[in-house]
Amino acid sequence: MKTVADLLKLKAQHHQQVHTIGPDQMVLDALKLMAEKNIGALPVVEDGAVVGIISERDYARKVVLQGRSSVGTPVSAIMSAKVITVDPHKQVDACMNIMTDSHLRHLPVVEDGQLLGLLSIGDLVKEAIAEQADLIRQLEQYIRGE
Known part of the structure; x- marks a missing residue:
């Protein structure tokens, strides 16, 4: 079973970078960045540390439904x-369990803060x-004696 570090290496090979936003930026800025990058969530980072996460779900529930302005x-x-985070040594199946149990769609990977x-x-x-494939x-190879 692969680790989180293995998955991050694969993502890096495909030039997938992590986009973040600051807590003092406006919700509209977060929405524009998510739309531009075609992503559903942004880690909220202050002084290099993850202090939160904002998702499309947060926007729908806490802005639209409450009549707030994204501007x-x-x-x-x-x-x-x-924010629930994992370290890069965690295995994929453990991360799936965390996400399923906590009803998460995104999981920040953090090491040494x-x-x-x-x-x-x-x-x-x-x-x-x-991995299953x-x-x-x-x-199948074992059964065929290869």
Whole structure:
């Protein structure tokens, strides 16, 4: 089973970088960045540390439904401040369990207080499928005596 570090290396090879936003920036800025980069969430970073995460879900529930303005509302007002993170040594299946149990779609990867990357549920599912396909291929070869 691969680790989070392995997945981050694969993402880096595909030039996928982590986009962040500051807590004092406006929600509109976060929305523009998410739309431009075609992503669903942004880690909120202050002085190099993850202090929150803002997602499209936060916007829908805390701005649209509450009648706030995305122009005058700072990210800190709607971000999820209780952020669950993982370190790069965690295995993929453990991350899937964390995300499933906590109803998360994005999981920041942090080591020594610094943001290293961001995993989506899609990243983890893709890896789990690849690992299962490899196991099936190995079992088929074993059965055929190869």
